[in-house]
Amino acid sequence: MTSNRREFLKLSAAGATLSALGAIAGCAGSVRPPGHVVVVGGGYGGATAAKYIRLWSQGSVHVTLVERNPNFVSCPVSNLVLGGTRSIADITHGYEGLRKHGVRLIQGEVSGIDSDKRSVKLANGDSLSYDRLLLAPGIDFLYDAVPGLTREIVETQIFHSWKAGPQTVALRKQLEDLKDGGLVAIAIPKAPYRCPPGPYERASVIAHYLKTHKPRAKLLILDANPDIVSKKGLFTKAWDDQYKGILEYRKEHNITALDAVTRTLRFEFGDPVKADVLNLIPPQIAGAIAGPFINKNKLWVGVDWLTLESDVAKNVHVIGDATFSAPGMPKSGHMANSQAKVAAAAIINLLAGQPVNPEPVVNNTCYSYVDDRNVVHVASVHTYDARxxxxxxxxxxxxxxSAPTDIEGKFAEAWAKNIWADTLG
Amino acid sequence: MKRPLASITLLISALSLLSGTAYAADPNLGRNLAATCAACHGTDGKTAGINANLAGVPKDTLVQTLKAFKSGEKPATVMNQLAKGYDDAQIEAIAGYLAAQRK
Incomplete structure (x- = not known):
């Protein structure tokens, strides 16, 4: 018996005792089963799920969160770091809040999952047994889908900055070093990708930076999609009003080749583009940890939306960007936070042998900056359709x-504060 | 004397029981629905920003405010659009849960 297994049994026994106490206390509506949930990935989805399983089981369910990074770095607001109005420290938060909820934190990599034996193997050789596994791996990039692109190029020269952290800092540095009169190009992959309005917000805040600091520089959006994917009217109006002569949008620009040395992109249709700063956002796939459970378009994980349990593996739940999205459901941090709560409630009920909520609701509010302070939103509410x-x-x-406003800028700041606290605090 | 609103709520609850919908079946319905407010208004409605605190606000106030957002009577940036995603029974459940939270 491994030490993990022993520790897990000890934890389960403690959980059973706590559950018994809960039953005596007779909290109305509370379900306090014993059990152990391993959560992999500490982003908006995984961190929220870890916290809410602890909170809603009143501590009866033990939760271990495995995350490779020492800190949480927020993708939302990271475009403002590129624009120079926020620092990377502003969007970086620790995981100590989760520890206060009794979440056991392991900084490490998962190297394998045995869903038959309900065991997760870590890169350091340890293994964790679980009753239920929740994967929140986010996205990975399909480097091979862009001829000429390699992992090495992405790590050293041409940054996607589509996961916040060192990539964000590196791209910001390139923008600071850009000469006035230089060209910035942002290449957007075909949807679905993480954060539908994100590339257009990024273009807007970078254009604002150029307008303010390098007025002769230009920004080109090279979009593989047939049109602007999100908030089209609002972005095009903002670009017309504020960035005429600076920002240009080109649709249907599907990359056929990258020359990394000269930062030149070639396309199916249209002229090649040679940029001074090239921000190439590659096409995306469910994070590698969820790879064995990909069953939709060879890219995403199909789930039962009542429980977020994988279509293909029992006791394995997958949430967030890695899922095959329901119609009209964006891959966003807010949506991952919302899905995490549906999964948390379902997992607790399943561990207790009780029926899950048959009518879950999730929502999404996504704010985008069009400059350094004015903001637009898109919001939606999604209910479960049993049929x-x-x-x-x-x-x-x-x-x-209806239009960008600075009051929505204030609400966007409040959104960030609250969702960070709701996810991590 | 019972207020008409309370009677309507009782009636809705009774109907829900009869029709066997989730409103009666899931004891955590209010908690689960109110959790969809938390990303903008904080866990259990305890806000960390300029968005309104919802924890411990009287149920009637929350119900009236949400319904005023829903009808458009109370102008807002996002809340008119979000409130339309919840039916009256869901609004009752959300308000009941948040009202019971400590500020």
């Missing part, structure tokens, strides 16, 4: 801002 077994956006609900 089609998926989430659907509620007709008549949700919508967009």
């Amino acid at each position: 089609d077994k998926t989430f659907k956006a509620v007709a008549g609900a949700g919508g967009l801002s």
Whole structure:
């Protein structure tokens, strides 16, 4: 018996005792089963799930969170680091809040999952047994989908900055070093990708930086999609109003070749582009940890939306960007936070042998900056449709801002503070 | 004297029991629904930013405010759009849960 197994049994026994106490206390509506959930990935989805399983089981379910990074670095707001109005420290947070909820934190890599034996193997050789596994791996990049792109190039020269952290800092440095009169190009992959409005927000805040600090520089958006994917009217109006002569948008620009040395992109249609700073966002796939459970378009993980349990593996739940999204459901931090709570509630009930909530609701509010302070939003509410077994956006609900405002800038700041606290605090 | 609203709520609860919907079946419905407010308003409605604190706000106030957002009577940036995603029974459940939270 491994030490992990012994420790796990000890934890389960403690959980059973706590559950018995809960039953005596007779908390109305509370379900306090024993059990051990391993969560892999400490982003918006995984961290929220770890916290809420502890919170809602009143500590009866033991949670171990495995995360490779020492800190949480937020993708939302990271475009402002590129624009120079926030620092990387502003979007970096520790995991100590989760420890206060009794989440056991392991900084490490998962090297394998045995879903039959309900065991997770770590890169350092340890293994963790689980009753239920929750994977929140986010996305990985399909470097091979862009001829000429390699992992080494992405790590040293051409940054995607589509995971916040060192990539964000590196791209910011390139923008600072750009000469006035230089060209910045942002290449957007075909949807679905993480954060639908994100590339257009990025273009806006970088254009604002150029306008303010390097007025002769230009920014080119090279979009593989047939049109702007999100908040189209709001972005095009902001670009017309504020960045005429600085920002240019080109649709249907599917990359066929990259020359990393000259930072030149070639496309199926249209002229090649040679940029001084090239921000190439590669096409995406469910994070590698969830690889064995990919069953949709060879890219994403299909789940039962009542429980977020994988279509293909029992006791394995997958949430966030890695999932095959329900119709109209964005891959966003807010949505991952919302899905995490559906999964947390379901996992506790399943461990207790009780039925899960048959009518879960999730929502999404996504703020985008169009400059250093004015912001637009898109919002939606999604309810479970029992007939089609998926989430659907509620007709008549949700919508967009009518125009960018600084009050929405204030709400965007409040959103970040609250979701960081809700996810990590 | 019972207020009409309370009677309606009781009636809705009774109907829910009869029809066997989730409103009666899931004791954590209010908790689960209110959790969809938390990303912007904080865990259990305890806000960390300028967005309104919802924890411990009287249930009637929350119900009236949410319904005023829903009808458009109370202007807002996002809340008119989000409130339309919840039916009256869900609004009751959310308000009941948040009202019971400590500030």
